[in-house]
Amino acid sequence: MTSMEIKTGSAPSSRSGGDDSGALLDVRDLHVEFHTRDGVVKAVNGVNYNVSSGETLAVLGESGSGKSVTAQAIMGIVDMPPGKIPQGEILFRGQDMLKMSNEERRKIRGSKIAMIFQDALSSLNPVLSVGYQLGEMFRVHEGMSRKQAKAKAVELMERVKIPAAKDRVNDFPHQFSGGMRQRIMIAMALALEPDLIIADEPTTALDVTVQAQVMDLLAELQQEYNMGLILITHDLGVVADVADKIAVMYAGRIVETAPVHELYKRPAHPYTRGLLDSIPRLDQKGQELYAIKGLPPNLLHVPSGCPFNPRCPKAQDICRTEVPPLVPVTEQDGTDLPGRGSACHFWEETIHG
Amino acid sequence: MGRYVIRRLLQMIPVFIGSTFLIFFMVYALGDPVAALFGDKAPDPATAARIRHDLYLDQPLWKQYLHYMGQIFQGDFGTAFNGQKVTELLAAAYPVTLRLTLVAIVIELIVGVTLGVVSGLRRGRAVDSSVLILTLIVISVPTFVTGYVLQFLFGVKWDVIRPTVSPDAPFGELILPGIVLALVSLAYVTRLTRTSIAENVRADYVRTAVAKGLPRRRVITRHLLRNSLIPVITFIGTDIGSLMGGAIVTEKIFNIHGVGYQIYQGILRNNAPTVVGFVTILVIVFLLANLLVDLLYAVLDPRIRYA
Numbered sequence: 001m002t003s004m005e006i007k008t009g010s011a012p013s014s015r016s017g018g019d020d021s022g023a024l025l026d027v028r029d030l031h032v033e034f035h036t037r038d039g040v041v042k043a044v045n046g047v048n049y050n051v052s053s054g055e056t057l058a059v060l061g062e063s064g065s066g067k068s069v070t071a072q073a074i075m076g077i078v079d080m081p082p083g084k085i086p087q088g089e090i091l092f093r094g095q096d097m098l099k100m101s102n103e104e105r106r107k108i109r110g111s112k113i114a115m116i117f118q119d120a121l122s123s124l125n126p127v128l129s130v131g132y133q134l135g136e137m138f139r140v141h142e143g144m145s146r147k148q149a150k151a152k153a154v155e156l157m158e159r160v161k162i163p164a165a166k167d168r169v170n171d172f173p174h175q176f177s178g179g180m181r182q183r184i185m186i187a188m189a190l191a192l193e194p195d196l197i198i199a200d201e202p203t204t205a206l207d208v209t210v211q212a213q214v215m216d217l218l219a220e221l222q223q224e225y226n227m228g229l230i231l232i233t234h235d236l237g238v239v240a241d242v243a244d245k246i247a248v249m250y251a252g253r254i255v256e257t258a259p260v261h262e263l264y265k266r267p268a269h270p271y272t273r274g275l276l277d278s279i280p281r282l283d284q285k286g287q288e289l290y291a292i293k294g295l296p297p298n299l300l301h302v303p304s305g306c307p308f309n310p311r312c313p314k315a316q317d318i319c320r321t322e323v324p325p326l327v328p329v330t331e332q333d334g335t336d337l338p339g340r341g342s343a344c345h346f347w348e349e350t351i352h353g
Numbered sequence: 354m355g356r357y358v359i360r361r362l363l364q365m366i367p368v369f370i371g372s373t374f375l376i377f378f379m380v381y382a383l384g385d386p387v388a389a390l391f392g393d394k395a396p397d398p399a400t401a402a403r404i405r406h407d408l409y410l411d412q413p414l415w416k417q418y419l420h421y422m423g424q425i426f427q428g429d430f431g432t433a434f435n436g437q438k439v440t441e442l443l444a445a446a447y448p449v450t451l452r453l454t455l456v457a458i459v460i461e462l463i464v465g466v467t468l469g470v471v472s473g474l475r476r477g478r479a480v481d482s483s484v485l486i487l488t489l490i491v492i493s494v495p496t497f498v499t500g501y502v503l504q505f506l507f508g509v510k511w512d513v514i515r516p517t518v519s520p521d522a523p524f525g526e527l528i529l530p531g532i533v534l535a536l537v538s539l540a541y542v543t544r545l546t547r548t549s550i551a552e553n554v555r556a557d558y559v560r561t562a563v564a565k566g567l568p569r570r571r572v573i574t575r576h577l578l579r580n581s582l583i584p585v586i587t588f589i590g591t592d593i594g595s596l597m598g599g600a601i602v603t604e605k606i607f608n609i610h611g612v613g614y615q616i617y618q619g620i621l622r623n624n625a626p627t628v629v630g631f632v633t634i635l636v637i638v639f640l641l642a643n644l645l646v647d648l649l650y651a652v653l654d655p656r657i658r659y660a
Contacts (some may be wrong), residue, residue, distance in 0.1 A: 125579075
């Protein structure tokens with residue numbers, strides 16, 4: 001195994017696994033593929049990452065980079081078939097969820113690991129009241145009565161700062177504004193105070209001011225409940241504010257990992273550099289905005305070697321033949337940079353050059 | 354909602370007038386009812402003239418229509434040729450047809466929706482394909498074929514049921530006719546449910562329901578089915594309307610004295626009062642069934658609101 005772990009958590013030998021010892025979630029060498037009529041789509045190709053309690057991991061990447069599929073594999077909501085997980089481990093508190101029975105996994109979903117989806121309008125059931133949909137969490141997982149569940153739903157809606165929660169609990173999703181709907185999604189994920197929340201582009205469908213509110217709320221609640229958070233996004237601005245560490249994905253692989261501020265200061269992968277360069281900046285007003293040339297690869301035919309090589313300004317012959325492993329990134333003098341890794345043959349030149 | 358219902362009820366008036374006039378016109382244009390009354394014998398001209406006068410048949414058509422409408426609203430649907438009041442015929446025929454409709458709809462709903470859900474969830478697999486082929490066969494075979502074949506097999510060959518239904522038409526005897534009547538609609542309900550389920554199963558809110566850790570059963574019944582049944586309910590609603598109109602073929606095969614049977618007899622004998630009376634009631638039933646479907650829409654889907 002040439003790839004390295006992002007952060008080598010202490011071996012999860014003890015089953016109880018206290019909140020502070022070891023990672024809450026540890027994804028190891030995860031592969032996900034989809035068998036379609038056109039061939040096998042390799043959506044995730046050996047992803048490693050981990051999250052501890054209270055920590056925020058941002059997973060960054062373009063559409064089709066496999067970030068959402070990874071999240072769905074963690075939740076256990078990948079459609080199988082056509083989906084398939086040929087290898088890998090997803091350890092939650094030291095236990096491999098891929099080896100669990102369907103019923104065991106179902107009990108974890110929603111109560112221990114919850115997910116916030118991107119488009120709250122389509123992700124909420126249009127014909128059921130939000131109170132019903134929130135209350136369902138308590139009724140199914142905790143066996144509460146309809147009435148108790150509704151009271152809990154009101155409480156939750158107040159928790160995510162929805163005004164006049166009591167009057168609105170029987171309203172339907174289409175009667176809420178976009179920001180309020182996303183709050184309801186958050187409330188639903190939060191209902192049973194899970195250990196880990198996966199937020200799949202939670203603010204993409206919202207306008208900028210509401211985006212900030214929703215992100216602040218999410219960060220605040222995460223602090224309060226000391227939850228682990230996986231934030232999937234393609235918005236570098238959002239990441240900078242809330243994330244502790246970043247994993248950049250490309251074509252189903254992690255190409256770079258780093259603590260959040262280090263990544264912005266010194267990217268160690270040409271793809272990350274390209275992403276950062278394509279952020280509009282005030283001091284470069286009027287100049288043409290940089291864009292990474294080309295398109296993300298077709299996952300049916302991932303280019304040989306480094307999947308980024310056709311778009312990389314630094315590509316050499318080796319990039320077209322050999323897949324670069326995720327290697328630890330160090331200072332020029334060899335001192336460790338904890339948590340940093342890059343899957344580029346020329347990471348040294350990229351970070352130091 | 355109240356305003357909407359009132360508006361719809363008011364809209365029914367012109368539809369009702371227009372359709373009943375058309376029926377009235379067509380039935381009376383078809384032939385001379387007085388001649389039909391006497392059957393094969395030629396009537397005495399004086400007697401015929403008297404009957405014409407008594408029945409308002411010497412008046413222009415529009416006057417006849419107005420007179421007829423006036424009588425209807427006083428509860429008088431006229432008298433059939435055999436001297437029976439049409440209202441009595443209606444009272445005897447409708448409960449029978451209602452029972453038959455009920456049996457057919459229950460079968461459609463239970464079997465059709467179940468098959469639809471099963472095949473929709475297993476789209477493209479063996480179960481799905483066999484259900485599709487089966488429904489295709491059922492749709493292609495006309496009712497009179499399935500009717501006679503099933504009647505022969507169950508009623509005559511295996512002697513499981515009585516081949517024809519007795520005049521009271523209890524529920525037990527209506528099961529086989531109900532199945533025959535339901536078959537074609539059942540195939541449509543199955544296909545409609547299947548398509549709807551297969552489409553909605555990929556919906557985001559179903560994924561959310563799974564991610565909430567709900568048991569599969571609950572995901573399907575509470576989240577998936579509730580959304581998928583909306584088009585099916587529409588179909589069932591209009592189907593109730595047409596089934597209440599009497600299944601002429603089925604009722605004829607099993608000798609059920611329901612609405613279809615009466616209309617069939619009425620048309621056969623050019624018995625104008627019966628035909629017009631029954632069809633007038635049918636128009637009302639159809640209009641109400643359609644209104645009911647539209648209202649049911651709003652109940653099933655809260656996004657639809659009628660102002």
